[in-house]
Amino acid sequence: MTLNFLSVFVVTYLMWIGFTxxxxxxxxxxxxxxxxxxxxxxxxxxxxxxxxxFPIRALKFVFGYLPVFIVAMVRANIDVAKRVLSPSLPINPxxxxxxxxxxxxxxxxxxxxxxxxTPGTLSLELDDEGIYVHWIDKKSDDPEEIKxxxxxxxxxxxxxxxx
Numbered sequence: 001m002t003l004n005f006l007s008v009f010v011v012t013y014l015m016w017i018g019f020t021x022x023x024x025x026x027x028x029x030x031x032x033x034x035x036x037x038x039x040x041x042x043x044x045x046x047x048x049x050x051x052x053x054f055p056i057r058a059l060k061f062v063f064g065y066l067p068v069f070i071v072a073m074v075r076a077n078i079d080v081a082k083r084v085l086s087p088s089l090p091i092n093p094x095x096x097x098x099x100x101x102x103x104x105x106x107x108x109x110x111x112x113x114x115x116x117x118t119p120g121t122l123s124l125e126l127d128d129e130g131i132y133v134h135w136i137d138k139k140s141d142d143p144e145e146i147k148x149x150x151x152x153x154x155x156x157x158x159x160x161x162x163x
Contacts, residue, residue, distance in 0.1 A: 092137050095135075096146050099130045
């Protein structure tokens with residue numbers, strides 16, 4: 001059994017338990033079987049490994065990243081709601097390239113998903129240099145200003161967790 005397989009299994013099983021919030025034998029057994037199948041199927045496609053620092057990284061994610069992401073998501077929801085309710089507010093839709101310094105696949109994926117989950121932005125493509133994003137209201141042509149507006153502090157926090 002490889003560390004990769006074990007890592008995928010453990011994380012999937014913990015997610016199952018967290019989402020179901022049930023400790024009945026049938027739920028735990030079903031979660032065990034599902035996590036086992038997910039690990040068997042996805043291990044060959046994954047490079048995910050739990051290290052000795054996993055608990056610390058999990059705490060950083062929960063207490064360092066999630067609050068920042070939730071605040072950004074609420075702000076973006078309010079902005080998009082204002083635009084929907086007040087059609088006179090300008091929109092300037094555009095596809096922009098957001099430069100990214102993250103190296104790991106999981107960190108880039110987390111950043112791209114965070115951008116997509118924030119209303120008003122949608123990650124379209126990811127390459128080695130950055131993420132192409134559809135942005136509801138392009139405010140600048142400067143790559144650093146674009147990055148600050150779309151990514152904020154996501155990249156720094158994600159880098160501290162996954163890399």
